[in-house]
Amino acid sequence: MTGVGVRRVVAGNWKMHKTADEAVAFVDAFLPLLPSIPESVDIVLCPPFTALDAVCRRLRGHDRVNVGAQTMSWAQNGAFTGEISAPMLTDIGVRYVILGHSERRQLFNETDGDVRRKVVAALTNGLTPIVAVGETLAEREAGTADDCVTAQTRAALDGLAPDATAKIVLAYEPIWAIGTGRNCDAGDADAVMHAIRTCMRGLERVPILYGGSVKIDNVFDYMQRPNIDGGLVGGASLDPEGFAALLRAACEGTRV
Numbered sequence: 199m200t201g202v203g204v205r206r207v208v209a210g211n212w213k214m215h216k217t218a219d220e221a222v223a224f225v226d227a228f229l230p231l232l233p234s235i236p237e238s239v240d241i242v243l244c245p246p247f248t249a250l251d252a253v254c255r256r257l258r259g260h261d262r263v264n265v266g267a268q269t270m271s272w273a274q275n276g277a278f279t280g281e282i283s284a285p286m287l288t289d290i291g292v293r294y295v296i297l298g299h300s301e302r303r304q305l306f307n308e309t310d311g312d313v314r315r316k317v318v319a320a321l322t323n324g325l326t327p328i329v330a331v332g333e334t335l336a337e338r339e340a341g342t343a344d345d346c347v348t349a350q351t352r353a354a355l356d357g358l359a360p361d362a363t364a365k366i367v368l369a370y371e372p373i374w375a376i377g378t379g380r381n382c383d384a385g386d387a388d389a390v391m392h393a394i395r396t397c398m399r400g401l402e403r404v405p406i407l408y409g410g411s412v413k414i415d416n417v418f419d420y421m422q423r424p425n426i427d428g429g430l431v432g433g434a435s436l437d438p439e440g441f442a443a444l445l446r447a448a449c450e451g452t453r454v
């Protein structure tokens with residue numbers, strides 16, 4: 199039971215897993231499973247950079263599955279060794295990009311300012327940013343989770359025009375729940391996501407995804423909450439049958 203008129207999105211974040219051949223093998227196994235997945239959910243696969251082109255090619259003609267990158271540069275082009283720009287991504291058929299994932303923030307020093315510049319670059323180039331926010335365990339225990347994630351959200355979207363804000367997707371990922379198997383209680387996640395949805399104008403219809411140890415057996419509990427419109431799924435998105443089953447579970451009993 200998601201908010202009325204809010205798109206439902208489930209994205210698989212493969213992180214630094216799968217070669218191009220392995221990614222294509224996933225797609226080949228996943229495509230025949232699509233008819234079993236209700237059309238009420240938008241599906242996004244986010245392979246590593248080196249597999250994006252092969253996955254986009256394999257998915258040509260299969261509009262139900264979108265491809266996303268896991269990060270990108272805020273620059274259009276230039277002397278930025280090792281970086282990948284938004285035009286390079288759209289050129290090969292990428293439609294989404296995860297921005298501000300906590301692993302980027304914590305391990306690669308991405309700041310709120312970087313995330314904001316990347317959001318602008320994504321929107322300017324017609325990519326849909328999936329903007330991730332989340333608190334650490336210490337912040338949660340100190341009772342500052344809401345303040346932390348709403349500050350990250352405002353910083354990422356600062357100054358965007360309302361029609362630009364309407365084009366983004368947000369993801370709430372409590373850092374302590376990522377890859378740990380220790381998932382956040384669905385009611386607690388919903389409460390934080392309500393704080394996110396109401397922290398700025400224009401987020402009423404923006405899909406907000408929950409991420410952090412989402413699995414087949416807990417996804418429906420999240421999806422039923424009023425402020426949860428989908429999932430950003432890491433480990434449980436790596437296997438085609440498992441991910442298809444998770445997508446079916448996400449839709450079970452929801453209004454189409």
Ligand code: PGA
Pocket residue numbers: 211371375376377378379409410411412430431432433434
């Ligand atoms: P996880 O990762 O599902 O493996 O916890 C989620 C994410 O980091 O996006």
